[in-house]
Amino acid sequence: MQRFGTLSFGHYGPLGGGHILTAQDSMLQAIDLAQGMDDLGVNGAYFRVHHFARQQSxxxxxxxxIAAKTQRIEVGTGVIDMRYENPLYLAEEAASVDLISEGRLALGVSRGSPETVVRGYEAxxxxxxxxPRGADIAREHFDLFLRAVEGEGLAERDAMSPFGGGSGLQRIEPHSPGLRSRIWWGAGNRDSAEWxxxxxxxxMSSTLLTEDRGLPFDELQAQQIDAFREAWRGAGHAGEPRxxxxxxxxxxxxxxxxxYFGSRQDGDGVGYIDGMRSTFGKTYAGAPDALVDQLLAxxxxxxxxxxxxxxxxQLGVAFNLRIVESxxxxxxxxxxxxxxxxxxxx
Structure with missing residues (x-):
């Protein structure tokens, strides 16, 4: 393990006892927490993205x-739902954040998670x-997004334009040359990892896998990672992927x-998500020495x-910073x- 960071689902809303965490609270606290983690030397702050829900969208x-208020920490997503995205606008936004952060963006994208609404991307x-799950739209959007990030010309220049004119195809702007190497795909099964x-x-291997082959979650996930790396090498890509x-x-x-967590230690789970039998990873909670042994295994x-x-x-900056620091x-x-x-x- 070379790096670690936090993955926040960004929930807000009623907390019980008459307390409410607003959307503004959630975002401002995320900035404060990232600053605290940057001071600790933690490597990343990543955010889940959900639409039509009280979460980051x-x-x-x-x-x-966060990038503007930190110096070292990687900022990213895990993951953006490509079914909802205008690929070229996302490429512009991603390039802008990558430039502001001086190359600290880790942009995770994918088909996305199950939704609180029916085919919300159509809205x-x-x-x-x-x-039925919109995977074809996600892949089409991703293909165009990747071409834009790579700097491919996508719109014909107007020779009569008073703003430059010329001929040929124009790429989107701004363009961040290193961003292509910082794109991640969130995969929930072996096929998508190989792709x-x-x-x-x-x-970005998911928090669950839409497979159940009678294996512990960590072994199933390790096999997925092996298949991904083998596909990377087989395609002739240079270097090592993250x-x-x-x-x-x-x-x-x-x-x-x-x-809060004394009773949270549990085993792997098996259930259904999006109509598919899936394997879910367990929660680790315990004394630090015991956690080390479990995570090494x-x-x-x-x-x-x-x-x-x-x-x-939802438990606030101080509480979460203490978890991370510990x-x-x-x-x-x-x-x-x-x-x-x-x-x-x-």
Whole structure:
């Protein structure tokens, strides 16, 4: 494990007891938490994207704000639902954030997760899908997005234009030359992981896999990662791709930790999502030494270079920063991680 960061679902709304977390609260707290993690030397702050829900839905302004207030931390998504996206506008926004952050964007995209509405992407104007889940729209949008990120000319110049004219095809602007290497595909099964490898993009392995072959989740996920890397090499891509996995991990070091997470340790789960039998990863909660042993035995965590901690963002900045700091001090170094700072304060 070379890097770790947080994956926030960005929930807001009623918290119980008459307390409400607003959308503004959620975004401002995300900025504050990222600043605190940057000071600790944590590597990344990543955000889930959901539409028609009380969660983050338009991540680019948030990522730009975090990038402007931090120095080292990677900012990213896990993942943007390509069914909802105008590919060229997303390419412009992504290039802008990548330039503002000086190359710290890790843009995870995919078909997206199950929704709270029926075919919500159609309300955004993207119709005509022949797939009940809109996967064909997501792949079409991704193809055009990738061409735009690569700098391909996509619109014919107007020779009569008072703003430059000329001939040939014009690329979108701004253009960030290194962004192509920082695009990730969120894969929920082996087929999509192999496709990502052939496309030459990094892999964000999902929090669940739409497979059930009687194997523990971590072994199933490690096999998916192996298949991705084999497809990458088979396609002749240069260099080594990055791979991330996400886990719910809670070091228990205080009575408050025990109250929240003491009963959260559980095993893998099997259920149905989008009508497909799926395998879900377990929650890790316990003393730091026990977590180290468990994570060293997690085949996918050992295979990936980046670990994303799913965090209970509704519990506020101080609480989540304490979880992250505890992981950084007591667990992560034993997994091979080194802070981007000179040291993490003992």
């Amino acid at each position: 338009s991540p680019m302004p948030l990522l730009a704000a 955004f104007g993207y119709t005509g899908s022949t797939d 990502a490898g052939r496309m030459g993009v990094n892999l 791979v991330s996995v996400s886990r719910s991990i809670f070091p228990i070091t205080t009575a408050e930790d025990e109250m 997690d085949a996918a965590v050992q295979s990936a270079d980046t670990l994303m901690l799913t965090i209970p963002s 992981f950084a001090k007591h667990v992560a170094p034993a997994l091979g991680w080194k802070s981007t700072q000179h040291a993490v304060t003992a």
